[in-house]
Each structure stands twice: as structure tokens, then as C-alpha cells.
Amino acid sequence: MANKNSVTMTDNRTGKSFEYNIIDPTLGASVVDIATFYKDTGLFMLDRGFTSTASCRSRITYIDGSKGKLMYRGYDISYLATQKSFVDTAHLLLYKKLPTNEERDAFKLELKKRSFVHEGMKKLFDAFPDNAHPMAILSAAVSALSTFYFDHLDIDSPEEYMEMAKRIIAKIPTIAAFSYRYSRGLPIIYPNLDRGFTENILYMLRAYPHDHIDLKPIEVKALDTIFTLHADHEQNASTTTVRTVASTHAHPYAAISAGICALWGRSHGGANESVISQLEMIGDVKNVEKYIAKAKDKNDPFRLMGFGHRVYKNFDPRATILKDIREQLMKERAIDSKLIEVANKIEEIALHDEYFIERGLYPNIDFYSGLILRALGIPKEMYAVIFVIGRVPGWIAQWIEFKEQPDGKIARPRQLYLGPTEIKPE
Ligand code: CMC
Numbered sequence: 001m002a003n004k005n006s007v008t009m010t011d012n013r014t015g016k017s018f019e020y021n022i023i024d025p026t027l028g029a030s031v032v033d034i035a036t037f038y039k040d041t042g043l044f045m046l047d048r049g050f051t052s053t054a055s056c057r058s059r060i061t062y063i064d065g066s067k068g069k070l071m072y073r074g075y076d077i078s079y080l081a082t083q084k085s086f087v088d089t090a091h092l093l094l095y096k097k098l099p100t101n102e103e104r105d106a107f108k109l110e111l112k113k114r115s116f117v118h119e120g121m122k123k124l125f126d127a128f129p130d131n132a133h134p135m136a137i138l139s140a141a142v143s144a145l146s147t148f149y150f151d152h153l154d155i156d157s158p159e160e161y162m163e164m165a166k167r168i169i170a171k172i173p174t175i176a177a178f179s180y181r182y183s184r185g186l187p188i189i190y191p192n193l194d195r196g197f198t199e200n201i202l203y204m205l206r207a208y209p210h211d212h213i214d215l216k217p218i219e220v221k222a223l224d225t226i227f228t229l230h231a232d233h234e235q236n237a238s239t240t241t242v243r244t245v246a247s248t249h250a251h252p253y254a255a256i257s258a259g260i261c262a263l264w265g266r267s268h269g270g271a272n273e274s275v276i277s278q279l280e281m282i283g284d285v286k287n288v289e290k291y292i293a294k295a296k297d298k299n300d301p302f303r304l305m306g307f308g309h310r311v312y313k314n315f316d317p318r319a320t321i322l323k324d325i326r327e328q329l330m331k332e333r334a335i336d337s338k339l340i341e342v343a344n345k346i347e348e349i350a351l352h353d354e355y356f357i358e359r360g361l362y363p364n365i366d367f368y369s370g371l372i373l374r375a376l377g378i379p380k381e382m383y384a385v386i387f388v389i390g391r392v393p394g395w396i397a398q399w400i401e402f403k404e405q406p407d408g409k410i411a412r413p414r415q416l417y418l419g420p421t422e423i424k425p426e
Contacts (some may be wrong), residue, residue: 232394306367313360
């Protein structure tokens with residue numbers, strides 16, 4: 001008699017049946033444990049793009065794509081984005097709890113103290129050609145971190161990897177700002193210890209030496225919200241990359257650097273840059289219909305950037321929060337009205353079009369974040385870098401979670417080989 005909480009699979013070639021246990025989650029879809037499937041049947045499972053495969057067990061982030069729900073460690077994203085700061089969220093991801101006032105002050109102070117980078121790293125930035133993409137500089141610089149900071153490199157010591165975690169969260173904004181300043185030939189600006197975490201980033205991007213700049217609270221709030229909304233997103237492509245590198249027992253800086261490279265693509269973190277490029281290319285509301293038709297045409301590779309998501313098939317809750325922030329920001333800072341008009345028209349048409357409705361294609365976070373970053377005066381090539389600053393606490397939390405699982409196995413997928421059979425040389 002088969003266990004009720006199991007799945008029985010029959011190999012019709014042999015008539016043999018095999019039973020696999022179902023593991024129930026605290027939330028979401030149950031999972032079939034197929035670890036012995038190959039041993040039992042001699043077969044692999046083929047799941048291109050992991051559409052039906054859970055690659056790990058996790059307690060960090062939960063997404064319900066059909067309800068448009070996102071939670072970090074049990075807290076709803078709208079609560080964190082509207083009532084808490086990015087630093088609070090980073091603490092939550094790292095230490096599994098929101099900070100008390102004392103913990104918050106101590107965490108902020110630690111991040112401030114660690115925000116400077118070794119002066120020797122400037123030589124690394126010098127070596128890159130003008131106009132190098134800041135994402136390329138960022139991934140190289142993060143990978144180089146371990147060569148400048150020799151202490152706390154024992155990846156098996158929790159005390160040491162927690163130090164590394166704080167170091168990387170603190171230094172990424174400085175490295176990101178340096179990447180931008182060097183790529184434009186601008187004088188670099190050091191972190192200002194009188195400014196908060198997010199405020200400092202805008203300052204390092206915008207200021208000139210000995211310059212005093214005032215930042216509007218709504219600007220800081222908008223960027224802080226973008227960071228919070230990006231802080232983690234369960235097993236997406238870049239997080240899976242970070243976990244895969246972690247599974248080889250490589251250093252966390254190497255894992256984060258690999259995550260940055262994976263994030264860069266336009267289907268993932270590079271989408272916000274592509275959204276703005278696409279809006280600029282469309283240029284005018286009168287062209288929108290033509291591009292919607294191109295997006296729907298099966299024979300045309302054109303896709304509407306900022307639309308669609310592998311998991312969200314109803315709406316992206318992050319997009320809803322950002323739309324609201326965009327409205328608030330528009331009251332105090334000029335947002336390119338021509339681009340907003342084009343974006344609004346695309347949204348209006350797509351939300352009522354059968355093609356998009358049938359496929360569950362809704363505006364995602366990148367559809368709104370690009371316009372906000374543009375209003376904050378942040379250049380397009382920095383958008384994915386901004387995504388990285390937000391995502392680092394999530395990547396680190398996932399790296400730590402992998403480390404703390406006693407039975408973590410090296411990631412080693414199998415394949416369906418379709419190449420030539422053995423060729424006998426003549
Ligand atoms: N424009 C037009 N058609 C689309 C789009 C789009 N943006 N996205 C998906 N489709 C169609 C696709 O052609 C396919 O149609 P059909 O079933 O007729 O073949 C169907 O929708 C399903 O698409 P898919 O590519 O199988 O879906 P996926 O889950 O593999 O891809 C995605 C998800 C985000 C890569 C994709 O929707 C996309 O390329 N979107 C544009 C890029 C983008 O905005 N990326 C940012 C994602 S959010 C930030 C992040 O988390 O990284």
C-alpha cells in the first residue's frame with residue numbers, strides 16, 4: 001500500500017514502480033524527493049531552466065507568484081519597504097531577525113567603519129580603460145577583495161564569515177561608486193561618515209571634492225526602497241550562481257563576484273538598463289502600438305523589457321511599491337515626462353491585451369526602477385550596479401545558509417547528451 005504522501009512513478013519499459021516521498025513546506029508547493037531516482041531507474045530528469053525543480057531547501061525568502069506575494073524571513077515586502085530601512089532588511093537577512101534600536105546602531109556603525117577600501121585597490125581601477133562598464137569593474141574588484149584583506153578568510157569559521165559578510169555589504173557601495181567615477185574619469189569621492197548608508201551612495205555618485213550637496217529625503221527614500229525590494233528573491237539565476245559557487249567551498253567574495261556576472265544579463269538585472277534604452281528607442285507614444293505588435297510577433301525576437309517574470313504570473317509586488325514611490329518622487333524631482341508618457345502608454349495597452357493577459361505578463365520591478373534611477377540622476381550603466389548593492393545581503397544570506405546545512409552537496413547537474421556517438425579515427 002503506497003504511502004499517501006508520496007508519488008509513484010512507473011517505468012513503462014519495465015513495468016517497475018518506484019515510490020518517492022513528498023516533503024511538505026511551511027508555505028508553497030510540496031516537493032518530491034527524487035534523490036534516488038537515477039539509482040532506481042537509470043534515468044535523469046530533464047527540466048530546462050529549472051521550471052519544476054527545487055535546487056535547495058531554504059528558510060530565507062518566500063514568493064507566491066500567483067498571489068504576487070514576497071516575504072523575507074516571514075516579513076511581507078510591503079512592510080519592510082514602507083516601515084523599515086534597507087539596513088534593517090540587511091540585518092534581517094544576515095542575522096535572521098530585525099534589529100533592536102541598539103543592534104541597528106551597532107550594525108550601522110560597523111558598516112560605516114568598513115566602508116573604506118584599501119588604497120591599493122585604486123591601482124586596480126586605474127588599469128581599466130575609459131568607458132569600461134561599471135558591472136565589469138565591480139565584479140573584478142569584488143573578486144580582488146580577498147587579495148587586499150587577508151584576515152577573516154577561513155570560510156569554515158562562522159565568526160570569520162560573518163565578518164566577511166559585513167565587510168562586503170559595507171564596501172560594495174564604495175566599490176560601485178568608484179567603478180562609476182573611474183569609468184567616467186571623475187574624481188573619486190570617499191564615503192562620508194556623517195551620512196547614512198543609502199544617502200552616502202547618492203553622495204559618492206554625485207558630489208565633487210570639497211563640495212557640499214544636499215539630498216532630498218524622498219531621493220534617499222526612493223533609493224533605499226529600491227535596495228530593500230532587491231535584497232533577496234529566492235533561487236533566481238544569480239542566487240543560484242552564488243549557491244553553486246558556494247557548493248565548491250570557494251570564498252564568498254568569489255561567489256559574489258560570480259553572482260554579479262550572472263546578474264548582468266538583460267533577462268535578469270540588466271533589464272532595468274534595457275527598459276530605459278527601449279523607452280528611448282520607442283521615443284514617442286505614437287510608436288508604442290508598433291512595438292507592442294513586434295513584441296507579440298512570434299517571428300520577431302523583440303521583447304518588451306520590464307515585462308514578464310518566471311515566478312510572478314499575476315503582478316510583481318515590488319513593482320506596485322515602486323510605482324507609488326515614482327509618484328512621490330515626481331512631485332519633487334523632474335522625471336523625463338516623454339519617457340513616462342511612453343511607459344504609461346505601454347503599460348495601459350499591455351495590461352488590456354490578450355497576448356500579455358494569457359501569458360501572465362505584467363510590468364516587473366525593472367519597468368519602474370529604471371525611471372526612478374533616471375530621476376535620481378543615476379546613469380543607465382549603473383542600474384544593474386544599484387541592483388547588486390541591494391542584492392548583496394540576500395546573496396550573503398544564501399551563501400551562509402548553504403554553509404550551515406550539514407549535508408550541502410556540490411552542485412553537479414546531469415545532461416541529456418545529443419552529440420555524436422564515438423567517432424573512430426580513420
Ligand atoms: N515580451 C513579449 N513576450 C514575452 C515577454 C516579453 N517581455 N516575456 C515573455 N514573453 C512570452 C514568450 O515569448 C512566451 O510566449 P509563448 O508561450 O507564446 O512562446 C511566454 O511569454 C513565456 O515566456 P518565457 O520566456 O518562456 O518565460 P520565462 O519565465 O522563461 O522568462 C523572463 C521570464 C523575465 C526572462 C521574460 O519574461 C523576459 O524576457 N522578460 C523581459 C526581460 C525582463 O524584464 N527581465 C527582468 C525580470 S524581473 C528582474 C529579475 O528578477 O531579474
